[in-house]
Amino acid sequence: MLIVKHNIVAFVLVLISLLIIERTTHIEISIGNLLYLPVGAAIFSYLLFGFGVLPGIAIANTLIGYFIWDNWFGIGLTGFYAHAMVGSLAPIAAILMMRYFKLAEFYNGTKINFRHVIFLVILTAMINALVKFFIFMGAIPEFHAPAQFILIHFVSNTLGGLVFIYGASQLSDFLAKR
Amino acid sequence: MTEKLQNYLIENFIAFMIVFSMAYVMTWVGTGTFEDGGEIVLSHYLYLPLGAKILMYLLFGYRVFPGVIAACLVGGVVLMNSWNGHFFIGMLSACAGAIAPIVAMCIMKQTRVSNFSNLARVDFRHVLFLIVFTSVISALLKFFVYTQDLTLNINAVTFITHYITGDVLGGLVVIYLTLHVIVPILKGFFPQKSI
Numbered sequence: 061m062l063i064v065k066h067n068i069v070a071f072v073l074v075l076i077s078l079l080i081i082e083r084t085t086h087i088e089i090s091i092g093n094l095l096y097l098p099v100g101a102a103i104f105s106y107l108l109f110g111f112g113v114l115p116g117i118a119i120a121n122t123l124i125g126y127f128i129w130d131n132w133f134g135i136g137l138t139g140f141y142a143h144a145m146v147g148s149l150a151p152i153a154a155i156l157m158m159r160y161f162k163l164a165e166f167y168n169g170t171k172i173n174f175r176h177v178i179f180l181v182i183l184t185a186m187i188n189a190l191v192k193f194f195i196f197m198g199a200i201p202e203f204h205a206p207a208q209f210i211l212i213h214f215v216s217n218t219l220g221g222l223v224f225i226y227g228a229s230q231l232s233d234f235l236a237k238r
Numbered sequence: 239m240t241e242k243l244q245n246y247l248i249e250n251f252i253a254f255m256i257v258f259s260m261a262y263v264m265t266w267v268g269t270g271t272f273e274d275g276g277e278i279v280l281s282h283y284l285y286l287p288l289g290a291k292i293l294m295y296l297l298f299g300y301r302v303f304p305g306v307i308a309a310c311l312v313g314g315v316v317l318m319n320s321w322n323g324h325f326f327i328g329m330l331s332a333c334a335g336a337i338a339p340i341v342a343m344c345i346m347k348q349t350r351v352s353n354f355s356n357l358a359r360v361d362f363r364h365v366l367f368l369i370v371f372t373s374v375i376s377a378l379l380k381f382f383v384y385t386q387d388l389t390l391n392i393n394a395v396t397f398i399t400h401y402i403t404g405d406v407l408g409g410l411v412v413i414y415l416t417l418h419v420i421v422p423i424l425k426g427f428f429p430q431k432s433i
Binding site for chain 1: 349361398
């Protein structure tokens with residue numbers, strides 16, 4: 061039952077972050093936006109609950125992409141691959157890579173090691189931006205600015221990841237103190 | 239001339255020679271796409287200079303940057319025919335190639351995932367990751383540079399995948415040869431030293 065609860069929490073976190081950027085910023089499929097919070101929500105969930113929350117994150121990404129973004133702005137299955145699948149799997153790839161190369165311990169006892177998480181966010185943003193680029197490049201005929209696409213996706217994923225994780229850790233600290 | 243300055247110049251000269259010689263060897267190995275095909279946008283499948291650059295930064299630190307960048311520029315002009323006439327863009331791309339290992343090492347150092355200041359304590363897996371990470375950064379920086387030249391017809395996916403593959407393979411070959419060929423030979427010549 062615990063895994064179901066964790067999945068529900070991860071689902072809600074990703075859903076809320078997606079709704080925040082949906083309501084506050086302008087999103088276009090070939091450009092993205094400059095503060096992509098769901099990456100932070102996904103990383104935060106994986107660090108907190110483990111890889112078991114993949115279904116919750118993938119379902120949240122799929123629901124928003126299909127219903128709110130109108131079938132990923134009309135590109136359908138390509139949008140699903142790039143947004144839902146890559147968006148959900150990129151943090152796992154980054155965490156596994158960091159574990160394999162023995163780069164980081166994300167926890168010092170009970171406290172989160174924020175510097176290692178920063179590197180994880182950068183790595184996830186890089187994987188996310190590159191894989192999404194490779195997927196979109198073949199699917200969108202009017203793809204005119206590949207350099208901008210990679211740059212904006214990398215920056216937005218990094219900023220969104222850092223802002224979400226910092227905000228969530230501060231909020232949880234505050235709530236724990238109260 | 240003080241001893242410090244002398245050491246600085248010697249280290250930069252060594253870095254220059256190693257990186258330049260790797261670029262020279264690269265033009266022998268396989269198809270040098272720079273010099274005969276005119277395909278500046280495809281790079282080389284065994285880009286050895288990247289491994290040499292990483293090795294020099296690991297051995298001597300960031301202070302050999304002038305030697306490395308000089309080797310990149312001279313290599314581009316002499317061995318790659320001034321990047322087939324794209325001198326300015328080629329020069330910027332050489333700078334990107336020289337800066338990429340520093341950027342990667344700085345990010346890894348600042349986020350405390352690895353510290354390369356003491357080479358004896360560095361985990362070999364960290365060096366492997368550094369090669370991959372540097373390759374991606376180098377490929378992206380070069381891609382951003384080359385897309386500024388509107389006369390070049392660049393296929394973005396091919397460009398990035400070729401550059402990353404070439405850089406990773408070249409980096410691995412150089413580090414492998416250094417650890418398994420050059421170090422044992424040096425140990426044979428200087429058995430009393432701890433290399």
